[in-house]
Amino acid sequence: MKKVTVAALFLSIAFLPLTGVAAGDPSYFEGVWVGSWPSWKSSSMVQDVTVEIRRGNVEGVFLVDYAWGGGPHGSGFPPQPGSINAKGKEEGDQFIFEWSSKQGKDMKVILKKYEANKAKAKLEKSGLMGRHERPTNETVLNRK
DSSP states (O other), rough: OOOHHHHHHHHHHHHHHHHHHHTTOOOOTOEEEEEEESSSTTTTTTEEEEEEEOOSSSTTOOEEEEEEEEOOOTTTSOOOEEEEEEOHHHHHHHEEEEEEEEEEEEEEEEEEEETEEEEEEEEEEEEEOOOOOOOOOEEEEEEE
């Protein structure tokens, strides 16, 4: 009887990590989000963005693929399209990811639950700004 109890205890401990990972609730923010940042200069100038969020291997950490389209000259957006890979985290009803740009600016994107399949997005920049840049931008992203 003692051997059976020890074996059962060992098996339950061995499978505990497997069930713990599988049982994690999905995040509202997991998936692909699309939209565009508006230019401060003109509503006809936009920069398309895509944010893909997926659960990472570490509890509470998400992997983010953030891609943007090129912007028109003088719009305050990078002229060339680009992308970054980052790690993000969920904090209550918000999702946050950050990175540093090649120009040395600290960038932060905050997604907040808005409506079904929609999230309000805010881009915050810190560091020296060009004359056609502003430190924040806001939009609504749609789940793809």
